[in-house]
Amino acid sequence: MGRSSLVLIALLVGSSAFAQEPVGCDKFKWPLDHERALLASPSQTASGGDMEKPLAAAVMVKLAPFADAHLPAAPSRAPKSHDSYAGFVRVPALPKPATYRITLSEGAWIDVVQDGNVVKSGAFSGATGCEGVRKSVKFDLAATPFIIEISGTTVQSIAIVVTPD
Numbered sequence: 001m002g003r004s005s006l007v008l009i010a011l012l013v014g015s016s017a018f019a020q021e022p023v024g025c026d027k028f029k030w031p032l033d034h035e036r037a038l039l040a041s042p043s044q045t046a047s048g049g050d051m052e053k054p055l056a057a058a059v060m061v062k063l064a065p066f067a068d069a070h071l072p073a074a075p076s077r078a079p080k081s082h083d084s085y086a087g088f089v090r091v092p093a094l095p096k097p098a099t100y101r102i103t104l105s106e107g108a109w110i111d112v113v114q115d116g117n118v119v120k121s122g123a124f125s126g127a128t129g130c131e132g133v134r135k136s137v138k139f140d141l142a143a144t145p146f147i148i149e150i151s152g153t154t155v156q157s158i159a160i161v162v163t164p165d
Helices: 003-019 033-039
Strands: 043-044 059-060 085-091 098-104 110-113 116-120 121-126 134-142 144-155 156-164
Touching: 033 098, 033 156, 085 156, 098 110, 098 121, 110 134, 116 134, 144 156
Parallel strands: 043 059
Antiparallel strands: 059 156, 085 144, 098 134, 098 156, 110 116, 110 144, 121 134
16 A cells, blocks of 8 residues: 555545535534524523423523533543533423424533433534524433433523423
């Protein structure tokens, strides 16, 4: 294998490591127009507060430095930076067991804790360059209360909405 082949392989491997997420509101894997509208006018709460109207309204959660966030469960992925922010919101029981989307206004890691267990996430969709929405993740949830934990973000507050899939 010649030197030019090695350089080409190194460039291909390196470029995939720096692949960017899609850009634009039309680049999400599923439509998020409804979620984007809800995220545009959230109610306010501090970390640890309640989401009063799940499925009908978004909530803006004021986050804390990760070390001070007192998350109910350890994040399933450690923050990349010690200077990141985290927080959580309590959500009352949803009407029925189903797949729900948790959509965020900014980039962050999402964990869901329900019945004392971390719920495994399903499909994920993210894009940059879409004002008001950055990420959406699907979770299969029971009809019992749960907690949404946010971590690994550089923003001090983040809007969250829960919608049926």
